[in-house]
Amino acid sequence: RKEVEQDPGPFNVPEGATVAFNCTYSNSASQSFFWYRQDCRKEPKLLMSVYSSGNEDGRFTAQLNRASQYISLLIRDSKLSDSATYLCVVKTGANNLFFGTGTRLTVIP
Amino acid sequence: GAGVSQTPSNKVTEKGKYVELRCDPISGHTALYWYRQSLGQGPEFLIYFQGTGAADDSGLPNDRFFAVRPEGSVSTLKIQRTERGDSAVYLCASSLTPDQETQYFGPGTRLLVL
Numbered sequence: 001r002k003e004v005e006q007d008p009g010p011f012n013v014p015e016g017a018t019v020a021f022n023c024t025y026s027n028s029a030s031q032s033f034f035w036y037r038q039d040c041r042k043e044p045k046l047l048m049s050v051y052s053s054g055n056e057d058g059r060f061t062a063q064l065n066r067a068s069q070y071i072s073l074l075i076r077d078s079k080l081s082d083s084a085t086y087l088c089v090v091k092t093g094a095n096n097l098f099f100g101t102g103t104r105l106t107v108i109p
Numbered sequence: 110g111a112g113v114s115q116t117p118s119n120k121v122t123e124k125g126k127y128v129e130l131r132c133d134p135i136s137g138h139t140a141l142y143w144y145r146q147s148l149g150q151g152p153e154f155l156i157y158f159q160g161t162g163a164a165d166d167s168g169l170p171n172d173r174f175f176a177v178r179p180e181g182s183v184s185t186l187k188i189q190r191t192e193r194g195d196s197a198v199y200l201c202a203s204s205l206t207p208d209q210e211t212q213y214f215g216p217g218t219r220l221l222v223l
Binding site for chain 1: 153
């Protein structure tokens with residue numbers, strides 16, 4: 001079983017829509033959780049960390065459910081510039097990160 | 110300031126050849142990581158350095174892969190007897206310390222083995 005699983009999409013949404021991505025992780029000892037954004041043929045960049053209490057950064061809201069081992073990302077009022085692949089990332093004990101396959105989002109004018 | 114840099118940006122080689130991929134981390138970052146990203150997949154961990162030593166090399170797929178960081182700064186990932194299945198984007202990341210959770214990624218080296 002993969003460490004991190006997420007729906008690869010693609011998600012095609014109109015501008016202004018709200019879209020949600022989910023992922024699950026397999027190791028209950030996982031300690032830290034993140035969403036990274038990766039544009040086509042570019043490197044991954046940290047979008048936001050995910051905290052147990054949930055956290056918000058502008059139009060982006062991240063949630064963590066430790067009991068269900070489930071992480072979510074909500075994007076409100078989607079912009080064309082939000083089009084990218086969103087990677088769910090988990091850090092478990094050691095220093096390396098475990099990445100999901102990524103969910104591809106395309107925001108359509 | 111300068112981010113993580115990687116050279117070459119693209120590398121085409123023939124099956125069986127040897128390749129070296131270079132990573133120059135952010136100045137002062139003690140932790141350095143190598144990942145491999147195949148098409149349609151997320152990055153997969155290969156090896157992690159703390160200073161000059163490889164603290165975790167559990168992600169290296171086999172003994173054809175080796176990495177060094179002799180002076181605790183620049184790192185080189187070495188692949189011997191390349192195979193077509195080694196074709197991927199090789200990403201390097203660094204963080205200020207191992208405990209710092211934010212890893213900053215370089216642009217990657219796209220390796221194509223013909």
